[in-house]
Amino acid sequence: MNAIALQALTILVLMVGFQPARATDVSRAENLFRAKCAACHSIACNRNGPKLEGVFGRRAGSVADYKNYTEELKNSGIVWSDDTLDAFIRDPGKLVPGTSMTAAGQIEGAKDRRDIVRHIRRQDKRSDLCL
Numbered sequence: 261m262n263a264i265a266l267q268a269l270t271i272l273v274l275m276v277g278f279q280p281a282r283a284t285d286v287s288r289a290e291n292l293f294r295a296k297c298a299a300c301h302s303i304a305c306n307r308n309g310p311k312l313e314g315v316f317g318r319r320a321g322s323v324a325d326y327k328n329y330t331e332e333l334k335n336s337g338i339v340w341s342d343d344t345l346d347a348f349i350r351d352p353g354k355l356v357p358g359t360s361m362t363a364a365g366q367i368e369g370a371k372d373r374r375d376i377v378r379h380i381r382r383q384d385k386r387s388d389l390c391l
């Protein structure tokens with residue numbers, strides 16, 4: 261087998277090998293979001309909790325048409341990023357004492373938190389979804 265054929269074969273094997281893993285991660289993240297967040301949140305619609313559309317780079321408590329924020333969250337000075345989202349869902353009441361987002365939104369596993377945050381970022385790009 262010549263070098264180019266070998267390279268092509270390697271690339272093919274890598275593509276086939278990695279595809280299912282990525283698909284599994286995506287659905288794992290989606291399932292986590294559904295199980296842990298979707299009861300109160302969607303991307304595009306306010307529910308019990310505020311919509312998460314455009315959350316990255318946005319100040320906490322700033323969705324204009326969501327009326328149920330606590331003063332504590334609005335005054336927290338937090339800007340949402342991968343890190344602040346991770347800290348919030350790790351322990352909402354620790355990052356923002358007095359928040360009305362309860363322990364129901366608390367995620368213990370670091371990988372679970374990372375997957376959920378990535379999922380929100382992915383969904384945000386298709387922000388017409390009311391999950």
Ligand code: HEC
Nearest residue numbers: 296297300308309310320321329330333359360361364365
């Ligand atoms: C039991 C309902 C509930 C669950 C479950 C829940 N949340 Fe919340 N969430 C809320 C409420 C209510 C607020 C508003 C809190 C406040 O104003 O103090 C909120 C606020 C937030 C905010 C701040 C948004 C903003 O506009 O500043 C983010 C981000 C967030 N939640 C993400 C999540 C994620 C991610 C999950 C899943 C891991 C989750 N929440 C699970 C009810 C929930």
